[in-house]
Structures are given as C-alpha cells and as structure tokens.
Amino acid sequence: MTSPLAKSRIESIDVVRGIAMVIMALDHVRDYFHIGANTGNPLDLTTTTGLLFFTRWITHFCAPVFIFLSGTSIFLQSQRKTKQELGVFLLKRGLWLVVVEWLIVSFGWTFNVHYNIIPFQVIWAIGISMLLFGLLILINIPYKLILVMGVVLVAGHNLLDFPEAAAGFQSNFWWDLFHHGVFVPYQYAPGHVALLVYPFPAWMGVMMLGYCAGLLFTSAYSAEARKKILIRLGLGLIALFIIVRFTNAYGDPSDWSAQPSVFFTILSFVNTTKYPPSLLFLCMTLGPALLLLAYVEKIKNAFSDAMVVFGRTAFFYYILHIYVIHVAAMICFFARGHSFADASNVGQQFPFMFVAPGEGYGLGIVYLVWILLVVGLYPLCKRYEQYKRNHPEKWWLSYL
Numbered sequence: 001m002t003s004p005l006a007k008s009r010i011e012s013i014d015v016v017r018g019i020a021m022v023i024m025a026l027d028h029v030r031d032y033f034h035i036g037a038n039t040g041n042p043l044d045l046t047t048t049t050g051l052l053f054f055t056r057w058i059t060h061f062c063a064p065v066f067i068f069l070s071g072t073s074i075f076l077q078s079q080r081k082t083k084q085e086l087g088v089f090l091l092k093r094g095l096w097l098v099v100v101e102w103l104i105v106s107f108g109w110t111f112n113v114h115y116n117i118i119p120f121q122v123i124w125a126i127g128i129s130m131l132l133f134g135l136l137i138l139i140n141i142p143y144k145l146i147l148v149m150g151v152v153l154v155a156g157h158n159l160l161d162f163p164e165a166a167a168g169f170q171s172n173f174w175w176d177l178f179h180h181g182v183f184v185p186y187q188y189a190p191g192h193v194a195l196l197v198y199p200f201p202a203w204m205g206v207m208m209l210g211y212c213a214g215l216l217f218t219s220a221y222s223a224e225a226r227k228k229i230l231i232r233l234g235l236g237l238i239a240l241f242i243i244v245r246f247t248n249a250y251g252d253p254s255d256w257s258a259q260p261s262v263f264f265t266i267l268s269f270v271n272t273t274k275y276p277p278s279l280l281f282l283c284m285t286l287g288p289a290l291l292l293l294a295y296v297e298k299i300k301n302a303f304s305d306a307m308v309v310f311g312r313t314a315f316f317y318y319i320l321h322i323y324v325i326h327v328a329a330m331i332c333f334f335a336r337g338h339s340f341a342d343a344s345n346v347g348q349q350f351p352f353m354f355v356a357p358g359e360g361y362g363l364g365i366v367y368l369v370w371i372l373l374v375v376g377l378y379p380l381c382k383r384y385e386q387y388k389r390n391h392p393e394k395w396w397l398s399y400l
Contacts, residue, residue, distance in 0.1 A: 010076070010217075011297075011304070011308055012293060012296050012297040013069055013072055013073070013217065013293070013311070014307070014308045014311030014312050015296050015299075015304050015307040015308055015311060016065060016069065016289060016292050016293050016296060016307075016311070017065065017066060017069045017310075017311035017314055018306070018307030018308060018309065018310035018311030018312075018314070019065075019292070019307050019310075019311075020061060020062040020065040020066050020069075020289075021062070021066070021310045021311065021314050021317055021318065022307070022310055022374050023058060023059055023061065023062055024059055024062035024063075024066075024318075025321050025325075025370055025373055025374060026055065026058070026059055026366075026367070026370045027055075027056060027059035027062075028321065028322065028325055029325055029366055029369050029370045029373060030042070030055060030056070030363075030366050031355075032325050032326065032328070032329035032353070032354070032355055033329060033332070033360055033361050033365060033366050033369055034360050034361065034362075034363065034366050035358070035359065035360035035361060035362065036052070036360070037355055037360055038353070038355055038357065039357050039358065042055065042056035043056055043057065043271055045259060045264055045267055045268060045271070048267075050263065050267070051363055052363060053267055053271075055363060055366070057270065057271070060272075060274055060281065060284075060285055061285045061288070061289060063122055063203075063274070063277070064206055064277060064281075064282055064285040064286050064289065065285065065286070065289045066126075066314065067125075067126060067129070067203050067206045067207050067210065068206050068207070068209065068210035068213070068286060068289065069210055070126060070130070070207055070210060071133075071206070071207035071208060071209065071210025071211035071212075071213070071214065072210045072211065072213055072214040072217065073214075074086070074090065074130075074133065074207070074210075074211050074214070075210075075211045075212070075213075075214025075215065075217075076214055076217060076218075077089075078137075078214075079218065083137055083138065083140060084138065086134075086137050087134045087135070087137035087138035088134070088138070089134070089398070090130050090131065090133055090134030090137060091131055091134035091135070091138075092399075093127075093130055093398075093399055094126075094127045094128065094129070094130030094131030094132075094133075094134060095127065095131055096127070096399050097123050097124070097126055097127030097130065098123075098124055098127040098128060098131070100123060100127075100319075101119065101120075101121060101123040101124040101127060102115075102118055102119070102124075103115075104319060105119070105121070105123050105319065105322065106118070106119045108319065108322035108323045108326060109322060109326070109353075110352060110353065111326065111330075111352040111353075111354075112352060116191055116192045116193070117185075117192075117193055117194075117195055118188075118192075118193070118194045118195065119195045119197060120177070120181070120194065120195065120196045120197055120198055121197045121198055122197075122198055123318075124198060124200070125198035125199075125200040125203045125204075126203070126207075128200050128204075129200055129203055129204035129207045130207070132204060133204065133207060133208070133211070143212065143215075146208050146211060146212060147208070147209070147212045149205070149208055150205045150206070150207075150208030150209040150211075150212060151205070151209070152205070153201050153202055153204060153205025153208065154202060154205040154206060154209060154279060154282055155279050157179065157201055157202045157205070157276065157279075158250060158251055158252065158253070158278055158279050160179045160180075161253040164179070164180060164253070165253065171184075173186050173194075173196075176196050176199065177196060177199060177200075178199055178200070178201055179199050179201070179276060180199060180276070181196025181197065181198075181199050181275075182196075182197065182275040183195065183196070183197055183275075184196045197275065198275065198276070199275070199276040201276070202276045202277050202282075203276070203277065206277070206282060206286075216229060216230065223297060223298070226294075226297075227294045227295075227297065230290045230291070230293050230294035231290075231291060231294045233287075233290050234286075234287045234288065234289070234290035234291035234293075234294065235287070235291070236287075237282075237283040237286055237287030237290065238283070238284075238287035238288065240283050240287075241280050241283035241284045241287060244279070244280060244283075245269060245272070245280050245284075250279070251278055251279040251280040251283075252272045252273050252278040252279070252280040252281065253273055253278065254271070254272070254273055256268040256269045256271070270284060272284055306378060309378065309381050309382050309385050310378075310381055312385050312388070313381040313384050313385050313388070315400055316381065316384050316400055317377060317381050320377060320380065320381075321373060321377060324373060324376075324377065325369075325373065326353075326354070328369065328373075329353075329354045329355060330343075330354040332354075333354035333355075333356070336359065338356070342356070
C-alpha cells in the first residue's frame with residue numbers, strides 16, 4: 001500500500017509539472033495569436049516591452065522543469081521495476097516519442113500533409129535522451145556515475161561555445177544536432193529538410209540530474225530533510241547564476257550588458273540562451289523550480305489538485321493543446337476574411353500555420369485565449385487521468 005508520504009511526494013512532483021505545462025501553453029498561444037508572432041523576437045530588447053518579454057521569458061521554465069522531472073519519474077519507476085524492465089521501457093518509450101514528434105506533433109504544429117519537414121523539437125529531445133538513458137540503465141551504470149555525467153553535460157557543454165565563436169568556424173549537421181542547431185534546416189532530399197531546434201546532450205544531462213534528485217523522494221529522506229536539501233540546492237543554483245552571469249566569463253554564449261534603464265539592464269541579465277540550454281539558463285530556471293518543489297509538497301487546495309491533473313496527463317495535454325490552438329488560429333484566420341488560397345501562401349516553410357505577418361491580436365487577447373484553453377482542456381485531462389488511474393492493467397497507457 002502506498003504510504004501518505006509517498007503519495008505526497010508524487011503529488012508535489014505532479015503539481016510542479018502541471019504548473020510548467022500550463023505556463024507552456026501561454027507561449028504557444030502567443031505563437032499563433034500575437035500580432036508580433038513569427039515577425040519579431042519578444043526577447044529583443046530593442047523592440048520588446050516588459051510584458052511581452054516576460055510573457056516569453058516565463059515559459060523558459062517549462063522545458064527544464066518537465067525534462068528534469070521526467071528524470072525524477074524514471075528514478076521512482078526504478079524503485080518498482082528491475083533494471084532490465086526499466087531499460088527496455090525507456091528504449092521503447094524514447095523511440096515512441098521520436099516517432100510521435102515526427103508524425104503527430106509536427107502535423108499539429110504545421111498541418112503539413114506532405115511531411116517534408118522533419119522537426120527535432122522538444123519531444124524529440126526527450127525521446128532520444130530517454131532512449132540513450134535506457135541504454136545506460138541496461139548496462140547498469142551506477143548512480144554516482146549518472147550524477148557525474150549529468151553535471152558534465154549540463155555544466156560542460158558551454159565549453160563548445162569557444163570554438164564556435166572563433167573566426168572562420170563552420171558548423172555542420174552533427175555539430176548543430178549536438179550543440180548549436182536553432183531552427184536550422186538541413187536538406188536531406190529534394191524538397192525535404194530536417195529542422196534542428198533542440199540539440200539534445202544538455203537536455204539529457206538535465207534528465208540525468210532529475211533522475212539523481214529522485215533519491216530525495218524515497219523513504220531515505222524525511223519530508224523535512226528533503227525540503228531543506230531542495231531549498232539549499234535551489235538557492236545555490238540561483239546564487240551560481242547571479243555570480244557567474246555577472247562575470248560574463250562562462251555559462252552562456254550571449255553576454256548581458258548595461259541598457260538605457262535599470263529595468264532593461266535586468267532584462268538583459270536574465271535573457272539567457274535556451275537553444276541549447278546554457279548552464280546559466282538551467283541555473284536560472286531549475287533553481288526556482290527546486291524551491292517550488294520544496295514548498296508545494298504540503299499544499300493541498302483546489303489549485304494544486306488541478307495542477308496534479310495536468311501533471312499526470314502531461315503528454316496527452318501537450319498533444320491536445322497544440323491541435324486546439326492551431327485549429328482556433330485557423331478559425332480566426334478565416335474569420336478575418338482570408339481564403340484557403342491565402343493560407344497556402346502565407347509563411348515560407350509552414351504555409352498552413354494560419355499566421356499572416358502583421359496580423360493578430362494584442363497580449364490581452366493572447367492571455368484570454370490561454371486561460372480559455374487551459375480551462376477548456378481541464379475536463380478532458382481530468383477524465384483521462386481518471387481513466388488511467390482506473391485501468392492500471394492497460395500497458396499502453398504508460399506510453400501516453
């Protein structure tokens with residue numbers, strides 16, 4: 001029987017994961033509905049506003065939190081599965097996620113029936129990291145070595161920034177796949193490209209560190225001890241971010257600089273690199289996430305209950321929200337008087353995004369659509385969560 005403490009631990013993880021999933025949807029709504037979507041960078045300090053900057057910046061927390069907690073969940077699974085069972089499961093689920101990225105997620109983003117663009121986005125990064133992690137589990141890599149490997153990948157991958165910044169550096173597919181690819185297209189056949197977005201090694205390091213953090217959520221640690229450790233780790237990462245970021249010496253390929261105002265100087269300071277996630281980006285996002293994990297464990301209210309639902313149905317929610325947002329954008333596109341022919345002519349790589357340059361809405365509408373989306377998806381996620389809970393015998397649910 002599951003103890004109350006174990007139940008609380010799992011729920012605290014789900015609450016934080018659920019918060020990340022809800023915030024994530026804000027950025028995706030902005031991509032399809034904001035008037036500046038796909039025409040400007042909301043983090044460009046020369047053109048952005050404070051609200052637009054933070055509308056994008058707050059969503060930086062989502063991918064690190066989700067991937068870190070995916071690693072934590074893998075560790076918790078290791079407590080009830082043999083290494084062989086866990087390793088095989090991760091191999092299969094990782095491969096499944098890559099297939100989902102290329103067949104289901106890519107269509108949801110683009111409505112591209114030709115499938116001539118193969119995206120390497122966040123689900124790909126999670127899938128390939130999970131697949132490789134499964135191999136490590138199968139060859140019985142010890143816990144301490146996984147911790148060391150995770151630290152090296154997270155803290156050391158920015159060493160590659162130095163040769164990359166050298167004069168005359170020439171990138172290629174493999175370099176971009178492992179370190180630099182940011183919406184970089186590589187043609188692999190006439191009219192067909194692989195679109196690199198998420199170089200994966202640093203994300204795999206995040207998953208490894210999340211796995212190692214899973215030890216804190218076992219009976220080896222009391223709730224009080226776990227909270228103290230999470231607080232120390234969280235504050236330590238935030239302090240590391242502030243100190244190292246201040247030096248502009250290492251940890252992010254883009255330096256911060258003084259701006260015309262103190263407020264915009266602060267924006268420059270926190271504007272770190274997500275693709276791939278720099279050391280400072282991960283310190284900036286995972287530090288507060290660990291503090292949140294420490295403080296939500298004993299919170300029980302309607303909000304936390306709702307976040308648990310989103311946290312436990314994260315993959316289902318992720319797929320569903322992309323399609324709902326895209327369909328809603330399509331309806332608004334046609335409601336503005338456009339034709340299907342117009343849809344095929346806007347955009348270059350993704351003609352059926354239904355996002356015309358210079359068209360869209362202000363941030364007020366973006367936030368309204370986001371709230372309606374989350375509220376509307378909650379009943380579906382709640383029903384699916386109940387179905388999963390009531391049918392543990394259905395093995396395929398573990399892949400969704």
